């Protein structure tokens with residue numbers, strides 16, 4: 760077998776998803792730091808103080824320190840992953856008129872942010 764044949768096989772295996780298919784940076788569950796970057800990028804920190812998120816020292820919304828130990832989200836929903844993702848994407852449908860605006864956050868981003876918040880104990 761020539762080197763280029765071998766390279767072609769390795770490439771095909773990669774495309775077929777054999778072995779390690781996703782990079783750690785795309786796997787929020789394994790890399791909560793991704794969530795911290797998103798929380799910063801989406802401006803959540805302009806309203807919330809969030810430990811470990813750069814520039815997140817806002818006081819308009821409640822501080823999110825210790826969020827993993829919180830029983831309820833905004834006093835409304837049991838604090839679990841799917842509910843937290845819903846809240847992050849669409850707080851206005853859960854609590855109409857809340858001062859937290861609906862922000863353009865997709866599902867993967869909301870998941871990454873929630874995963875990060877659950878590292879806060």
Ligand code: HEC
Nearest residue numbers: 801802803806819820821831832833834847854857858859
């Ligand atoms: C304009 C200010 C503002 C921005 C921006 C904002 N929030 Fe909020 N957030 C609030 C307010 C105010 C509340 C309290 C809502 C309530 O209880 O009705 C809140 C509540 C929350 C809660 C529930 C807190 C609790 O005590 O249970 C979470 C979680 C949260 N925000 C996450 C985020 C995330 C993540 C982002 C960024 C995508 C974000 N917020 C952006 C103002 C904001």
